[in-house]
Amino acid sequence: MKQRGKFIISDPSVMMGKAVIAGTRITVELIVSKLAAGETIDQILEAHPHLTREAIQEAFVNQSGSNPYPQAK
Numbered sequence: 001m002k003q004r005g006k007f008i009i010s011d012p013s014v015m016m017g018k019a020v021i022a023g024t025r026i027t028v029e030l031i032v033s034k035l036a037a038g039e040t041i042d043q044i045l046e047a048h049p050h051l052t053r054e055a056i057q058e059a060f061v062n063q064s065g066s067n068p069y070p071q072a073k
Helices: 028-036 041-047 055-062
Strands: 009-010 019-021
Touching: 009 055, 019 028, 019 055, 028 041, 028 055, 041 055
Parallel strands: none
Antiparallel strands: 009 019
16 A cells, blocks of 8 residues: 555555545545536535545645645645
């Protein structure tokens, strides 16, 4: 298992090694695609209540390499 941040991991036994939110099978790719499609963080949280705002922000930063959310570290 590779830790890719506070909330992001990659594990060959989970989703074929794709980056996921730790403790879930929700991929970083899915979160970023939802944001790119115009969903808001609040909409994603409503659809996936076990996620946190910080985990979603970290997924975006992890995938894009940029941080539009200054409070995400």
